[in-house]
Amino acid sequence: MSATARARETGIDAVALKPMECDVSVAADLPFDTVVVDYEGREHLPESDVLADIAAARDLRLTTPVRAAGFDPLGDDSLAASLPAEAGRVLVAGHGAYLDDDERDKRIAPRLGAAVEAHPDAWVGTAGIERVALATGAGQFELLSRSTDRDLSALRAAGYEGQVSLYAPVVLDDDEDAILDAVGDYTARRGPVRRALPDDAATDGSATGRAREVLSAAVRDYALVGDAETVGDRVAELKEAGADTVVGYPARGPDAFR
Template identity: 55%
Template sequence: MTALTGATLAEAGIDAVALKPAEMEVARGTELSVSTLTVDYEGREHVPDPETLREMAADHEVRVTAPVRADGYDPRGDDSLLRAVPDTVGLVVVAGNPAYLDSRETTRAIAPRLGEVVSRAADPWVGTERVERLALAAGGTQYELLTGATEHDIRGLRAAGFSGDVAVYAPTVLTGNEDAVLDAIGAYAARRSAVRSALPTGAATDSTATGEAREILLDGCREFALYGSVDEVAARVQALREAGVDRVVGYPARGLDPFLD
């Protein structure tokens, strides 16, 4: 199995890596051969301490996700975590995944909070998921989740005159082994509405999936993630760049070790 490391990161066109603090030691991200690291939000208990972020930012461009409805990042309430972000660390400003928000937080208005946090930040990235029009209005680098429509949508955005930066997030698995792919990103693909609605009720979403469910999941993985050989991933990334994407952010869906070995 090929590892996505060093030179192959560049060969595959991945120029930034997304780190999930609930799954990995984010400081190890500095061992990767990329210049930009983003740290996802997976709940207050997993937010890296400011000193760790400061040390990471000494040699890398580092960005932390700021879910504007969550306590700690709410510019109209508790913004203690937002204020604790070191000056050398940038922001990825997002509405916030409801999976990491409580019932109070999910009722908070997104638009004014998104605008306020973006106005505070220097060179922010703005997550577009479920708030595409608000994100575009807020400005900053538009941070998209990869879908089968991404190339078409970005071409349209560029044709309409948008000249700002666009970054695209994609779970990344550098192997064509179907079982390995499904174990790494099958569940992720299954959470996308188009895949979820097509899957048979109760179908497995990992390597144990069979028949129609397996084909639906693999199609979903192709649409919403990057997987395959270095050359296959590089070709997909190149197509994204030709459509107008500036940065491709890979999430190491099998953990950091395959990226480092």
């Protein structure tokens, strides 16, 4: 089975690309109608013409941190203004690694509110700001975690009828070493996993003993891993719980999807 056929079998709806890792124009070769381009700092923001080409061929969404200079709807929004008009938004508070001290001190809630007012079809990233994100009334953009099924079911049971998109790293492989090499370190940074791991333990395919046991269980909480059928079954469970769109980040590069 080709990589493209495997990607389609998973039931994943959209692909997330990181401009630090790949040329995002590869989106045109991937079997997904929706593409999310992650923000990894101003110096890695793709050129406007590249984004316009993607937006002409795909439903493009850009992760934009509302506290970052250039994207601040209550301040400097010069970079946001340069984005293609056709590009949608995934509005986020912004990872501290990509913000300076002044940006980190900015208030999140009024900026999200202003950005949603300007882009009412935006998705809002919930990481660390779940209640504020929900209060905007915009579509929610969740990260897969060990509580996702329960959280989504509770959200729908409470009457929330809005869009819920779910982001997860993907490894289409059933080899445990390959899985841990791709998403072990990512998983090890999650709080519950970090606390459960032995000190100074390896977090990739070389992990052994207690560390390997913890990681092997946790990667299945925070990522979509296994062969296409296994991932497809998990995606179906998440949609049954309440996810509308599953956005897969190819942890071993976009070639895994084409």
